[in-house]
Amino acid sequence: MKQVKNRQKIDKLYVLGAGASHSLTYVNPKKRKFVRSIAPLDKDFLKALQQNQNSGWQKIATDLIYANWLDRDELNDQGLEQAIIKRVSQYEFLANLDPSRVRQKQSNEEYLNNLSHLITDYLYKCKSNSSGDTKNFINEIFPTGIKPNEYNNRVITFNYDTLIERPLIERGISKKKIYFDRIVKNKEDGTKRKSSEIFLHPLILKLHGSINWRCDRSHFDQIISGNIDQQEKVIVWSSDHKVPKPNDDESPLIIPPIPNKPITQTSLFKFLWTTAYEYLHEAKKLVIVGYSCPPTDTLARTMFTHFSGKNLKEISIVDPNAIALKNYREMFDLKLSSRIKWHYYSNFHEYIEQELIN
Numbered sequence: 001m002k003q004v005k006n007r008q009k010i011d012k013l014y015v016l017g018a019g020a021s022h023s024l025t026y027v028n029p030k031k032r033k034f035v036r037s038i039a040p041l042d043k044d045f046l047k048a049l050q051q052n053q054n055s056g057w058q059k060i061a062t063d064l065i066y067a068n069w070l071d072r073d074e075l076n077d078q079g080l081e082q083a084i085i086k087r088v089s090q091y092e093f094l095a096n097l098d099p100s101r102v103r104q105k106q107s108n109e110e111y112l113n114n115l116s117h118l119i120t121d122y123l124y125k126c127k128s129n130s131s132g133d134t135k136n137f138i139n140e141i142f143p144t145g146i147k148p149n150e151y152n153n154r155v156i157t158f159n160y161d162t163l164i165e166r167p168l169i170e171r172g173i174s175k176k177k178i179y180f181d182r183i184v185k186n187k188e189d190g191t192k193r194k195s196s197e198i199f200l201h202p203l204i205l206k207l208h209g210s211i212n213w214r215c216d217r218s219h220f221d222q223i224i225s226g227n228i229d230q231q232e233k234v235i236v237w238s239s240d241h242k243v244p245k246p247n248d249d250e251s252p253l254i255i256p257p258i259p260n261k262p263i264t265q266t267s268l269f270k271f272l273w274t275t276a277y278e279y280l281h282e283a284k285k286l287v288i289v290g291y292s293c294p295p296t297d298t299l300a301r302t303m304f305t306h307f308s309g310k311n312l313k314e315i316s317i318v319d320p321n322a323i324a325l326k327n328y329r330e331m332f333d334l335k336l337s338s339r340i341k342w343h344y345y346s347n348f349h350e351y352i353e354q355e356l357i358n
Contacts (some may be wrong), residue, residue: 157207
């Protein structure tokens, strides 16, 4: 934890899950259930990938995902997170106790490398719908005409897509301020930063990485396996255009929801999660949009159930299922839950219209 004098004072802290991106991209599809411009929910992600990968390396990678599935239940019957946890756990079990069963199968690193490339390729084509909600949201919490170091709102997101930061990037705000101050434009730039580039309180914390972050393939494998040297400097650079192929030397730096989250052993992700924890401690208002904090996400649940929230006055839950409000009230500390004001909104558009625009 940082010293009190170095903490960022937070007015509103937004926590965004897959439901937020789905809401910002959703249009009513007339012909196909899965449309490439719509960010899928966890339960639909694998079906969406399979339906839209018909050629090139995408089809090869998709076929490998299905050919290397280990469970008896059909892969398409799983949500993305459930499928990853099953595959990683089953491979580790069999590799240690019955190696012959997985001798012809891809390792977890290879499997998740293919999957991360497919996810990146798919989400690159997702676009905000015509409602204007994305820009309205960003322009209200990060107003134009104000310097980034004067913003008092922050965002924590578990999503990989770049929907919410695109308006900031188009506005010319540095990615070092949006993401973290050691991200670079090219791998050759290394990890050094100028004193003028130091920005201790990123505007958007992407706790599972981002489709426009890149790292060496070797570092991706080490992060996935949890075997990375914490002293080793992982160079992370950005790319908003080209999606690498699974056999390339570089990988998208998105970390699927693997069991026990070994990503916290990597200095970058340890910084992001630690900063998220700091933001929770300092926030006056908390807005959780489209994130159910499932029991399988033990790291996030631990973070939510162990912050003091001494400054917290209000919590807003934005979710189509009202049971989310009950779940969060029961999840948080009883004293915290009983002393603050709770608000509920059934969808993100409703929240933006009622709380930010009016």
